[in-house]
Amino acid sequence: MTSIDRLTRLCPPPADPPPVDWDAVEATLGFRLPEDYKQLAATYGPGAFAGFIRIFHPHGITEWVNLTGSVPTTMQEQLQRDRAAGRPVPYAPRSLFAMGVTDNGENLFWITEPRDDPDPWHLTVNEARGPGWYTFNGALTxxxxxxxxxxxxxxxxxxxxxxAATAFVPSAPHASAPPSPGSTPLPPDTNVIREWARANGYDLPPRGRVPAAIIDAWTEANHAE
Structure with missing residues (x-):
């Protein structure tokens, strides 16, 4: 059984994920993508696994979860600054390509070595608010x-x-459409929401999922501003 077959048994995919023009996506990125990722994205579309892990997708509903958006470049630049400041970064920042995020603020990266042969790429996860890294010696699926x-x-x-339930929850319908005017996308680091919540009197632990009610309150407050 392949890993994508195993995953679909654990998390049944939605009935009608949006099609992806992989030639256009890879042309935009400037490199080829792992075949297992393309299977994953084509099978599931954009959304969240177990209400926690969000893999970036070419039809990500906001720039924060769009594979061809600004987050991968921004994260590489941040990792370069971290390494220059002496903070632990276990791989060359330019070899790390952000392709996922958790609702707690951890980032998932491909280790893009060798660059021209994506199928053997492994992945690594960094700690949201700490120095820890975890490397998984296998593919994303x-x-x-x-x-x-x-x-x-x-x-x-x-x-x-x-x-938690292992269900996959798709993003809102028509996820390939841009956010509506005036909408407020979630930040890639949920620590932004946590700090706002504590400053506004919410009782929120430093780790774990941010309750939906607090996310809604943050969105409403920032939209109002």
């Missing part, structure tokens, strides 16, 4: 199937993830 089945325990992920 293998990682998702292993984490969601409980076989792999990522130190940066909350223990409650293993108790």
């Amino acid at each position: 293998e990682f998702l199937a292993s984490v969601l089945s409980g076989e792999t325990d990522v130190p940066q992920f909350p223990v409650t993830l293993r108790q």
Whole structure:
């Protein structure tokens, strides 16, 4: 059984994910993508696994979760600054391509070595608000199937993830459309929401999922501003 087959058994995909023009996507990025990622994106479309892990998609509903958006470049620049400041970055920043995020603010990266042969790429996860990194020696679909089945325990992920439903929840319909005028996309680091929540009197722990009510309150407040 392939890893994508195993994943679809754990998390049934939606009935009608949007088609992807992979030639256009790879031309925009300037490099080829792993075949297992293209299978994943074509099978599921944009959305979240277990309400926690969001893999970037060419039809991501905001720039924060769009594979061809600004986040991968922004993250590379941040990692270069971190390494220059002496903070631990276990791989050359330019070899790390951000392709996912959790609702707790951890980032998932491909280790793009060798650059011209994407199928063997492994992935690594950094800690949202700390120096920790975790590397998974396998492909993205293998990682998702292993984490969601409980076989792999990522130190940066909350223990409650293993108790969560393994369902895949698609993003809102017509996810390829740009956000409506005046909408407020979520920041890539949920620490922004956490800091706002504490400053506004919400009782919120430093780790774990940000409750939907607090996300809605942050969105409403920032839209109003």
